[in-house]
Amino acid sequence: MIDLHPRLLEISRTVQGPLLAFDTSTARAALCTVAWQGGRVDDLDFDAASVPSESLVEVLAAAMAEFHLEVSTLKAIVIGIGPGSYTGLRVGLATAKGLAFGGNVPLYGVSSLAMLAASCGPGSIAPVLGSRVNEVFAAAYNVGVDGLVESTISDGAYIPADFVAQLAKLPGEQAKLVGSGATVCFGAGAAPGTAVEMEPRLFAGYGILHAADRIIAGKADDPSLLAPLYLRVSELNPV
Numbered sequence: 001m002i003d004l005h006p007r008l009l010e011i012s013r014t015v016q017g018p019l020l021a022f023d024t025s026t027a028r029a030a031l032c033t034v035a036w037q038g039g040r041v042d043d044l045d046f047d048a049a050s051v052p053s054e055s056l057v058e059v060l061a062a063a064m065a066e067f068h069l070e071v072s073t074l075k076a077i078v079i080g081i082g083p084g085s086y087t088g089l090r091v092g093l094a095t096a097k098g099l100a101f102g103g104n105v106p107l108y109g110v111s112s113l114a115m116l117a118a119s120c121g122p123g124s125i126a127p128v129l130g131s132r133v134n135e136v137f138a139a140a141y142n143v144g145v146d147g148l149v150e151s152t153i154s155d156g157a158y159i160p161a162d163f164v165a166q167l168a169k170l171p172g173e174q175a176k177l178v179g180s181g182a183t184v185c186f187g188a189g190a191a192p193g194t195a196v197e198m199e200p201r202l203f204a205g206y207g208i209l210h211a212a213d214r215i216i217a218g219k220a221d222d223p224s225l226l227a228p229l230y231l232r233v234s235e236l237n238p239v
Helices: 006-015 051-065 086-105 112-119 160-168 182-187 203-210 212-217
Strands: 019-023 030-034 041-047 077-078 107-110 123-129 135-143 149-158 177-180
Touching: 006 019, 006 030, 006 041, 006 203, 006 212, 019 086, 019 203, 030 051, 030 203, 041 051, 041 107, 051 086, 077 112, 077 123, 077 203, 107 112, 107 160, 107 203, 112 123, 112 135, 112 203, 123 160, 123 182, 135 160, 135 182, 149 160, 160 182, 177 182
Parallel strands: 019 077, 077 107, 123 177
Antiparallel strands: 019 030, 030 041, 123 135, 135 149
16 A cells, blocks of 8 residues: 555645545445644544444544534545445435535545555455345456556446456456455356455545545535435335
8 A cells, every 4th residue: 555644645735724535335434534633644444334324423523523623624525425335325425415515615526446446456456345135336446556546347236247257358467356245256256366355444545535636626526416326226215
């Protein structure tokens, strides 16, 4: 993993203020605060599986109290929009929108799978998350030594065997599978010896890095239009 913190502080200096990023697409939420106190960057992750709304709000409130920071002083909020857990994505984006609207802070949505891939790079990385049906949420990225990513298989909901077949067609090095759905792809016939990491840590700071150009240019998403990347039609109307 690259030394991300100096890059994040450079972005903060450019926009002249503190930054916040978080992701709630999986059972463990990730949060990154940049320049909330001097030249400090904090990466947190915590269990958000039971009551994600309470967990996230408690952690954010504690961080703001510790650093005596008002939401309105933030220069950007970056949120992972999925794909991933329906409840987690809904809670995360609702919280991000509440902060953005309440503090009049620009909001930027980024791919959760791209952040996960960057967190496990550099190299060819295939983030794979388990789903509630016979699918996986997955993608493939070439992750550079600078932490930036290039998509080689788009974020999507895939039948495991179909995703493995797409991976096999990628040129170059064999992709490293990371995430809770990685062993599902093994069952679908992944090549023996394929590197797998079942519980990688996602660093939300990569969301700031991936949105840096938009943050610096002030090209924020419209909070009223930004939606989670659910990918499955069934999840748009959950029962």
